[in-house]
Amino acid sequence: MSARNRELFALIPASLLLTAGFAAVFIQRENLLNDLSLTYGAIFLALCLAAHLVLRMTLPDADPYIFPLVAVLACFGLVMLYRLDEEFAREQAQWFVVGLIFFTATIVVLRRDHRVLERYRYIIAFGGILLLLLPRLGSPVNGAYLSFSMGPISFQPAELAKIAIVIFLASYLRDTRQVLVIGARRVAGITFPPLKHLGPLLAVWGTAMALLFVIQDLGSSLMFFGGFLALVYVATNRISFVLIGLGLFALGARVLYAIRPTIESRVDAWLHPFDPEIYEREIGGSYQMAQSIFSQADGGFFGQGFGQAIIQLGDNPPILPAAHTDFIYAVITDELGLMGAVAVLLVYLLIVERGFKTAMLATDSFSKLLATGLTAVLALQVFVIVGGVTKLIPLTGVTLPFISYGGSSIVANFILLALLMLVSDRARRESAA
Amino acid sequence: MNAPILRLFGLVLVLFAALAGMTSYNSVIKADDYRDNALNKRPLIEQAQVKRGVIRARDGSLLANSIKDEDALYERRYPPGAQRFSHVLGYDYGLTIGRAGLERSRNDALAGEKDEITSIVSDLSGKRRVGDNVITNLDPRAQQVALDALGDRRGSVVAIEPATGKVRVMASSPGYDPGDLRRSGVYTRLSRQDNSPLFNRATQAGYVPGSTMKVVTAAAALDSGDFTPESQVSGKSPIIVSGVPLKNFSDTQFGLITLTTALTNSVNTVWAQVAEKLGRERVAEYMERFGFGSDPPLDYPDAQMNPSGVFDTKRQRLISADAGSVDIGRVAIGQERLRVTPLQMATVVATVANGGVRMKPQFTSRIVDQDGRTAERIEPEEAQRVISAQTAGQLTQMMANVVREGTGTAAALQGIEVAGKTGTAELNIARSINQPWFVGFAPRSQPKVAIAVTLENIVGGQGGVVAAPIAKQVMQELLR
Numbered sequence: 001m002s003a004r005n006r007e008l009f010a011l012i013p014a015s016l017l018l019t020a021g022f023a024a025v026f027i028q029r030e031n032l033l034n035d036l037s038l039t040y041g042a043i044f045l046a047l048c049l050a051a052h053l054v055l056r057m058t059l060p061d062a063d064p065y066i067f068p069l070v071a072v073l074a075c076f077g078l079v080m081l082y083r084l085d086e087e088f089a090r091e092q093a094q095w096f097v098v099g100l101i102f103f104t105a106t107i108v109v110l111r112r113d114h115r116v117l118e119r120y121r122y123i124i125a126f127g128g129i130l131l132l133l134l135p136r137l138g139s140p141v142n143g144a145y146l147s148f149s150m151g152p153i154s155f156q157p158a159e160l161a162k163i164a165i166v167i168f169l170a171s172y173l174r175d176t177r178q179v180l181v182i183g184a185r186r187v188a189g190i191t192f193p194p195l196k197h198l199g200p201l202l203a204v205w206g207t208a209m210a211l212l213f214v215i216q217d218l219g220s221s222l223m224f225f226g227g228f229l230a231l232v233y234v235a236t237n238r239i240s241f242v243l244i245g246l247g248l249f250a251l252g253a254r255v256l257y258a259i260r261p262t263i264e265s266r267v268d269a270w271l272h273p274f275d276p277e278i279y280e281r282e283i284g285g286s287y288q289m290a291q292s293i294f295s296q297a298d299g300g301f302f303g304q305g306f307g308q309a310i311i312q313l314g315d316n317p318p319i320l321p322a323a324h325t326d327f328i329y330a331v332i333t334d335e336l337g338l339m340g341a342v343a344v345l346l347v348y349l350l351i352v353e354r355g356f357k358t359a360m361l362a363t364d365s366f367s368k369l370l371a372t373g374l375t376a377v378l379a380l381q382v383f384v385i386v387g388g389v390t391k392l393i394p395l396t397g398v399t400l401p402f403i404s405y406g407g408s409s410i411v412a413n414f415i416l417l418a419l420l421m422l423v424s425d426r427a428r429r430e431s432a433a
Numbered sequence: 434m435n436a437p438i439l440r441l442f443g444l445v446l447v448l449f450a451a452l453a454g455m456t457s458y459n460s461v462i463k464a465d466d467y468r469d470n471a472l473n474k475r476p477l478i479e480q481a482q483v484k485r486g487v488i489r490a491r492d493g494s495l496l497a498n499s500i501k502d503e504d505a506l507y508e509r510r511y512p513p514g515a516q517r518f519s520h521v522l523g524y525d526y527g528l529t530i531g532r533a534g535l536e537r538s539r540n541d542a543l544a545g546e547k548d549e550i551t552s553i554v555s556d557l558s559g560k561r562r563v564g565d566n567v568i569t570n571l572d573p574r575a576q577q578v579a580l581d582a583l584g585d586r587r588g589s590v591v592a593i594e595p596a597t598g599k600v601r602v603m604a605s606s607p608g609y610d611p612g613d614l615r616r617s618g619v620y621t622r623l624s625r626q627d628n629s630p631l632f633n634r635a636t637q638a639g640y641v642p643g644s645t646m647k648v649v650t651a652a653a654a655l656d657s658g659d660f661t662p663e664s665q666v667s668g669k670s671p672i673i674v675s676g677v678p679l680k681n682f683s684d685t686q687f688g689l690i691t692l693t694t695a696l697t698n699s700v701n702t703v704w705a706q707v708a709e710k711l712g713r714e715r716v717a718e719y720m721e722r723f724g725f726g727s728d729p730p731l732d733y734p735d736a737q738m739n740p741s742g743v744f745d746t747k748r749q750r751l752i753s754a755d756a757g758s759v760d761i762g763r764v765a766i767g768q769e770r771l772r773v774t775p776l777q778m779a780t781v782v783a784t785v786a787n788g789g790v791r792m793k794p795q796f797t798s799r800i801v802d803q804d805g806r807t808a809e810r811i812e813p814e815e816a817q818r819v820i821s822a823q824t825a826g827q828l829t830q831m832m833a834n835v836v837r838e839g840t841g842t843a844a845a846l847q848g849i850e851v852a853g854k855t856g857t858a859e860l861n862i863a864r865s866i867n868q869p870w871f872v873g874f875a876p877r878s879q880p881k882v883a884i885a886v887t888l889e890n891i892v893g894g895q896g897g898v899v900a901a902p903i904a905k906q907v908m909q910e911l912l913r
Contacts (some may be wrong), residue, residue, distance in 0.1 A: 025895065163739075171582060171884055196438075233437055233441065234434055234441060237434070237437045293459050293467055294467055294473045296464075297459060297464040297465075297467035297468050297473075298464075298468070298475055299464075300460055301460075301461055310478050313504040313505075319475075337460065338457055341460070342456065345449055345452055345453055345456075349446070349449050353442065356445075359438050360435045360439070369434075376445075379445045379448070383449070383452065385457075387448075387455070390456050390461070391455065392451055392455040
């Protein structure tokens, strides 16, 4: 069976899952089975088919599993959002259309050879950093500069910037990876990269640190820096470079922790979410963190079922804030239980596996590094937000890719997906030949 | 470059395993702890989403019900007549001040919290969870009589059906309006008020029992076999007890008198000698059998009940009456460091009235589901045989004498023989501030009601004058 036919068949269960999900929400809400759920399922399937046709025409050999897996995530997200607020789901569906347009556009523009991106690496890097600085023009939300508003549209440039930075690093490291390894010297048992080529890397580190100080968000900095380290590691196969990088990041984070009260309160809320004093704090308290945990505790093994999570009473302030964005994983755990939450993690893990597989199949270094970097930032983003929601690490606000409500996140992740498919198509064709 | 990519994937696997681990920890492993966390209002909100059962008095009148508020949560309401049972009912404002009283002790039934299997079955059958109704043994009219008789004085009345332990009356004055507690700030204001209206004096107060304690001493004396109602003991006053002179009331002198006479006239010196002769261990043992030293087995929250006994002020806790430091002669007449609840004293007389068998006191008569079926009937339950039937009979006769011709004549009822004992604990002799008591039961032959009445800080008040008439009115209403 050809790759595209496999993809087509895999999309059918994803659409059925969405149909079943909506049906469950309807039953829960009105105690009746509404044929509207079939309509939603049909629309979703139509959207998937449209994207599938684009792939069929442009990238016939691309990985057949990635897109259906993303469709499963999107369906989880849509059902959850619909259950929270119909308006969210409707807007999210519109963003999916926009995301698919960007997906198609990216593929159409780069379909000949995505490696043209290398030519523009400095422009892309510069653009990415500029994007990250945009929110400084506005005012911070929860102490971090993450979103930028233009009229009615507010978007989070970090989502797009992560792709730009990965493209730049993949390209830069393709050039310098050999010299980084060959010129390395051992000092006191640790292998240091050659100073000459360390410069640009230090510049990247400096930029990541500067960003950390500028946007003051540990989560997105961790995502960027983690992506950077993953790429350095894969490019050089030197664990010592990673350790040096981690040490430098820890140093920067420590300094920021000392001077920024917002970071300190995040850490407080992470370490002692159930301390009444911290819980009651008006700003930077642990209320959200504690509610996230309580919400998960309600879930148990199999969850309470759609619509059963306690999120808001009447018009009062929500009991679980940001249920549609930062804490959607807590709602999933509450309503679908440990089983549902782990299923979502597994879907991400499968996408990550396909992403790394693509990187391993790719024949040129840039494509390898690009696929690795894109996959790594996606995995890290999931880790940062789910880790934050589950109290594994301090909570920082990034979206859960393809599930959380949010236009910039959807659009950026569809572009990421398009790049991954482009790399995959070429890699699979060349490895088959 | 493929080897490091593979290792990178390995790292991602580890990170995701950690995520799955944390999720399991939160949602399954530690879930119960998190649900019990004081900051977690979710279980309370879930309960507020369930229509809570009503509470009814014995005559069927409504004491508490639930209505839906604008947030689709149920809110507790207490009809005007429920105010007289404020302490017994408690309140259910789970999301603000919590729960107390029957609302707390019968919460599982009222909230419809069934066992796991039942709830899974009803979940599957799509039935909405509803709470069961609680039908109590409480008698609203007798309760009103008790409250009216107490008036604006502080005090308490407890009335129990001896054969079954059914609690008919439990009044504690002053009370409060449970409906008021819904408004924010009221609870804090009431809990700071000097006259402690939230405090259930019937189950929580530590009062000096005075001469009512002689019922316990007499029970021990007769049941031990060392004494009979006709045993003669000298009633001269004062005598030295534990190195300190002890006087009779008004320093009255008695010669050699029987125990019957000594109870009728409440002769301190006789009962002190009796207890010293019985010894600490035996008095302590009988006290324990009557229920002293442990929380009463009442369907009421432990937090709102205190045990009775000898209270060590230094260590701030009860000590056994056989401890070396205890002056047993003064325990026998209700002095020393005795602290008792009105419920304990009502239990003592109810036990005598029931032929020596102590029954568990019970507020609840049965639990009825929303379809009117009885889900649970609360059967009378024996707590312990305290004294023999013969002892109980002899003691009844002695107590009947108290009301017929002794200190308790004010409790006598027309045509119904009453057995009882008065008490007047002198709290401040210089300012003659007393704690008057009456404990007793009626009718003598087939007791239907056992009662304890006490009032706080009555200047010059004596049990036979102040407390006995209140007992008379309440018994009269209950025997109607």
